[in-house]
Amino acid sequence: MTAKFLTFSYENVTRYGLLHDRGITDLSRLYGDRWPGLREVIEAGALNELATSAPRLVDFREEDIRYEIPVTNPEKIICVGVNFPDRNEEYKDGQAAPSNPSLFIRFPRSFVGHKEALIRPPESLQLDYEGEIVLVIGKAGRRISQENALDHVAALTLCNEGTIRDWVRHAKFNVTQGKNFDRTGSIGPWLIPFTSEDQIRDIALSTRVNGEVRQQDRTSRMIFSFKKIISYISTFTTLVPGDVIVTGTPTGAGARFDPPVWLTPGDVIEVAADGLGVLRNSVVDEDLT
Template sequence: MSEHGQLASFLTNGEQRFGLVTPKGIVDLTRRAGEWRDLRHAIEGGALGRLVDIGHRHVADHALDAVTLLPPVPNPEKIICVGVNYPDRNAEYKDGQEAPPYPSLFPRFARSFTGHGQPLVRPKASDKLDYEGEVVIVIGRAGRHIAERDALGHIAAVSLANEGTLRDWVRHAKFNVTQGKNFDSSGAIGPWLVPFTEAAQIADIGLTTRVNGELRQDDRTGRMIFSFSYLIAYISTFTTLVPGDVILTGTPTGAGARFDPPRYLKPGDVIEVTAEGIGTLSNTVVDEA
């Protein structure tokens, strides 16, 4: 658990709710903080810190294993993903050992993600489902042409992602990877949001990915080619960032496709993405029904 508090979106009795995750379970804030409809609405109101404070005044209402955790931000306007953002990951590409001048970006749809504890779905169309552990930033303050020096002031929270990828489908086209990144429930975001309070919180986060307990990815955000600040500034040059927008900031080397032979995910596998100060996002794998 983090000292900053963890805010989760979840389902219980078929109803979508939100609350504060504590060592004893989830404090349901849906009616206790009735001013906000959901966590995206609270982000728009700059209220995540207030939600944490309200939650600490109450005891848990639900056991964590009795609810279904959802991706923390409901219905984000944009989910933007960054490719090739760690030096060792860049070195995997034969066409250039030097860092690229600009980040590679692509969109994902909300339906392509599930929540913590839910299975990733290996689709009928491919057996080449791969994992990518990433740190996620969530925008809290709208902006266009945001200066890099001001960018961190636009972050509301951080989270984690497993940016699940169908490796053969990302190569279907000459220039884009979108179709291989957007199969339903092929990735996950969560388990919760940790409100962002200071630059030191994200300056050099240790990030790991384990598959069935085996360490596969291990790096630090301080080594990213494009920093959090740069990504916000660059993206806001061409699109207005709004509260609740989600940015996946890239994955380290060590994905299954880079093994010889490749080690793709299969039903029953357990993938754990862990970052200091955020927590662990854990998912299993099932085949599409």
């Protein structure tokens, strides 16, 4: 059975654990003195060790905990834009796919965990979804070759890279504002240890809104491979354990409908991928009281 590592909170205390068929083992109770969180587990190269040797205790039931984003304190969250062929064509600018990936940064506070509500802010009604696959870095590196790139991956997870669409056009040439409203995206549900290239070569990725499939594609069709993304990013910045790389979304976001279809309170978004599970979130308006 594939190991599922999660970060969660119980009675306002953040913990990390291992989800199995009987419940959740509280790994922070067993190993917290050595590794305070999953980032430290990853940095120690201990994820696979815990996957095989940690006891399957029942310290918590899944229904009693609150999911947090799996790595709560990454040094960097780097996102890739326009990484599927049909997505490039959505721009209708007549340009071929670029030779290098478009990148932007997100902050941890802009994400929530599995089953938590995404927040539609009062500044805009244009909350949109983007289902994506996430790489979590396990070994530090700079100027990493494509040949060695996957040696630096520790785990995989999913992301709904929620976006406030009109705010990505508030300035001349950046998208930072629209990508970083608090609690507008999600990461999770858990970390799946990375084992081999076969695990990610041809993953089916989809996004459903209220049960309707809106996005659907496969990683074998990405413009920039996982290897290329890691190698390119590490050219200009050192990747370190716990860094999160969000690798791009297929066509079909709400902004591309005519007229656009934005997320509204009560909607349920599900991002699903082979072997990684389903990341599920609802939508609520921000409580300003």
